[in-house]
Amino acid sequence: xxxxxxxxxxxxxxxxxxxxxxxxxxxxxxxxxxxxxxxxxxxxxxxxxxxxxxxxxxxxxxxxxxxxxxxxxxxxxxxxxxxxxxxxxxxxxxxxxxxxxxxxxxxxxxxxxxxxxxxxxxxxxxxxxxxxxxxxxxxxxxxxxxxxxxxxxxxxxxxxx
Amino acid sequence: xxxxxxxxxxxxxxxxxxxxxxxxxxxxxxxxxxxxxxxxxxxxxxxxxxxxxxxxxxxxxxxxxxxxxxxxxxxxxxxxxxxxxxxxxxxxxxxxxxxxxxxxxxxxxxxxxxxxxxxxxxxxxxx
Numbered sequence: 001x002x003x004x005x006x007x008x009x010x011x012x013x014x015x016x017x018x019x020x021x022x023x024x025x026x027x028x029x030x031x032x033x034x035x036x037x038x039x040x041x042x043x044x045x046x047x048x049x050x051x052x053x054x055x056x057x058x059x060x061x062x063x064x065x066x067x068x069x070x071x072x073x074x075x076x077x078x079x080x081x082x083x084x085x086x087x088x089x090x091x092x093x094x095x096x097x098x099x100x101x102x103x104x105x106x107x108x109x110x111x112x113x114x115x116x117x118x119x120x121x122x123x124x125x126x127x128x129x130x131x132x133x134x135x136x137x138x139x140x141x142x143x144x145x146x147x148x149x150x151x152x153x154x155x156x157x158x159x160x161x
Numbered sequence: 162x163x164x165x166x167x168x169x170x171x172x173x174x175x176x177x178x179x180x181x182x183x184x185x186x187x188x189x190x191x192x193x194x195x196x197x198x199x200x201x202x203x204x205x206x207x208x209x210x211x212x213x214x215x216x217x218x219x220x221x222x223x224x225x226x227x228x229x230x231x232x233x234x235x236x237x238x239x240x241x242x243x244x245x246x247x248x249x250x251x252x253x254x255x256x257x258x259x260x261x262x263x264x265x266x267x268x269x270x271x272x273x274x275x276x277x278x279x280x281x282x283x284x285x286x287x288x
Contacts, residue, residue: 008256019266019269023273044261044264045268097231128262
């Protein structure tokens with residue numbers, strides 16, 4: 001994997017992330033479409049995600065929760081707004097309470113995922129749009145925690161290797 | 162993502178707003194770049210742009226409110242200094258979010274590598 005490019009646009013409140021994988025587009029599409037594959041990478045290393053619902057159609061809803069090291073749970077939801085298999089996916093991503101219902105106090109981000117063939121591999125571009133600066137601040141606060149978990153996950157991987 | 166709220170970067174939402182507003186204009190970004198390199202007077206800055214002294218002064222005021230620059234009187238002149246610390250905090254907001262995606266891309270690669278070992282992903286059910 002190579003992270004090709006990261007573009008941050010404070011004015012438009014977007015983060016664009018471009019990565020390339022050594023796998024065909026159809027296979028990369030499956031890591032989004034198949035909930036069993038999706039839950040293996042969506043959550044941070046120590047907060048694995050479990051998708052209890054994943055209706056991968058336009059207008060479809062996904063519900064998931066992530067389980068922390070001490071068994072604590074954090075819920076989330078998606079609403080799919082566009083699908084062009086296997087090249088384009090758009091969805092809203094938000095937080096949910098313990099009952100699985102969307103938490104409207106928390107920010108919702110919009111994600112646009114594009115997969116393009118690149119030789120025998122795939123270029124994946126994700127564009128995340130944040131609704132307001134305050135929302136970005138809230139998400140960044142959580143991102144910091146995830147970043148720390150990421151670092152710990154990397155250490156684990158080195159030790160296991 | 163994990164729901165846990167706490168103050169971060171020591172910035173209030175209002176302060177974050179002012180920082181991003183400050184950087185949302187090409188002239189203001191240019192001013193910030195120049196004064197980070199070397200403190201300059203408002204009149205020196207004004208000569209560089211095709212706009213009135215008052216307009217440049219206004220841009221500097223926006224940057225000052227966002228704490229991206231500071232002004233200091235030197236004789237009859239106002240010297241504008243850059244504030245690298247505030248800029249770093251603004252960039253960090255998006256950096257933090259970038260880390261989430263770096264982790265995800267790495268994890269996707271692991272999933273794809275296992276698929277490749279196991280054969281065609283679409284003809285196989287998950288263990």
